[in-house]
Amino acid sequence: MFIYIHGFNSNGESSLNNLRKCLNDVIGLKWNCADTFENNLNKLSNDLEKLHLDDDTVLIGTSMGGFWSAILAKKFGLKSVLFNPVIDPKVTLMKFKGYNKNFSTLEEYILTEEVIKSYVFEDPRISMPKTVILGKNDDIIDYHESEEYWKNYSNVIITDEEHRINDYSKYVNEINEIKNSCVFF
Numbered sequence: 001m002f003i004y005i006h007g008f009n010s011n012g013e014s015s016l017n018n019l020r021k022c023l024n025d026v027i028g029l030k031w032n033c034a035d036t037f038e039n040n041l042n043k044l045s046n047d048l049e050k051l052h053l054d055d056d057t058v059l060i061g062t063s064m065g066g067f068w069s070a071i072l073a074k075k076f077g078l079k080s081v082l083f084n085p086v087i088d089p090k091v092t093l094m095k096f097k098g099y100n101k102n103f104s105t106l107e108e109y110i111l112t113e114e115v116i117k118s119y120v121f122e123d124p125r126i127s128m129p130k131t132v133i134l135g136k137n138d139d140i141i142d143y144h145e146s147e148e149y150w151k152n153y154s155n156v157i158i159t160d161e162e163h164r165i166n167d168y169s170k171y172v173n174e175i176n177e178i179k180n181s182c183v184f185f
Contacts, residue, residue: 001025001026001027001051001052001053001054001056001057001058002019002023002025002026002027002057002058002060002175002179003026003027003028003029003048003051003057003058003059003060004016004019004026004027004028004029004060004061004065005028005029005031005044005059005060005061005062005065005066005068005069005072006028006030006031006061006062006064006065007061007062007063007064007065007066008033008063008064008086008092008093008096009033009096009100009101009102009103009104010102010103010104011030011102011104011105012028012030012065012104013028013104014104015062015165015168016028018165018166018167018168019060019168021168021169022168022169022172023168023172023175026060027051029044029047029048031043031044031064031065031068033064033100033102033109033111034100034109034110034111034112034115035115036114036115036118037089037118037119037120037121038118040068041071044068044072045072045075045076048072048076053076053078056179056180057078057079058078058079058080058081058175058178058179059072059073059078059079059080059081060080060081060082060083060175061080061081061082061083061085062082062083062084062085062164062165063083063084063085063086063140063141063163064086064089064092064093065085066082066083066084066085066086066132067085067086067087067089067124069081069082069085070082070085070124070125070127070130071121071124073124073127073128073130074122074124074126074127074128077127077128078127078128079128079129079130079178079179079181080127080128080130080131080178081130081131081132081133081171081174081175081178082130082131082132082133082150082154083133083135083161083165083171084133084134084135084138084140084141084143084146084161084163084165085132085141085146085150086141087141087145087146087149087150089116089119090116090117090119092140092141093111093115093116093119094116096111097111097112097113097116098110098111125149125150125152125153125154126153129155129178129181130153130154130155130178131154131155131156131157131174131175131177131178132146132150132154132155132156132157133157133159133161133165133171133174134146134147134156134157134158134159135159135160135161135162135163135165136158136159136160136161137160137161137162138161138162138163139162139163140163141163143158155174157174
């Protein structure tokens with residue numbers, strides 16, 4: 001099973017549909033951009049606990065969804081593939097403090113400093129096998145910084161992608177490699 005977690009100011013439907021064109025058994029999880037770290041962690045954790053997770057379960061996330069996938073992979077012992085993941089939400093989200101509009105749902109909301117400061121968490125790098133895919137042309141995430149952050153903990157792949165991934169079919173091999181990887185304890 002593959003579980004997709006969307007990025008900031010998205011509902012993930014476009015990426016979820018894109019993933020479903022090239023992978024079987026993809027489920028989408030949603031989080032609330034205007035809510036605190038703890039509330040989102042509790043919601044996403046509860047949603048995961050309702051699913052039949054097994055050794056082949058892979059979390060896939062983009063941007064803030066990549067951050068959430070890393071956090072949940074560590075918590076639940078799951079494999080993950082992270083596309084342009086946010087590594088420090090307090091820094092990245094500060095760029096979006098104030099008025100926001102979800103580009104998928106057109107819902108308007110205010111991202112408060114309180115919400116941004118709520119992102120206090122344990123280092124998610126040490127967990128199950130993961131691949132981190134970084135786009136050189138990303139205008140949101142500095143791929144050099146991300147590469148440095150993840151390089152000793154993950155299989156890091158540098159691409160010519162921008163921040164948004166429009167075609168996941170290019171990464172099916174990497175996703176299936178993680179799914180089929182063995183974990184030894």
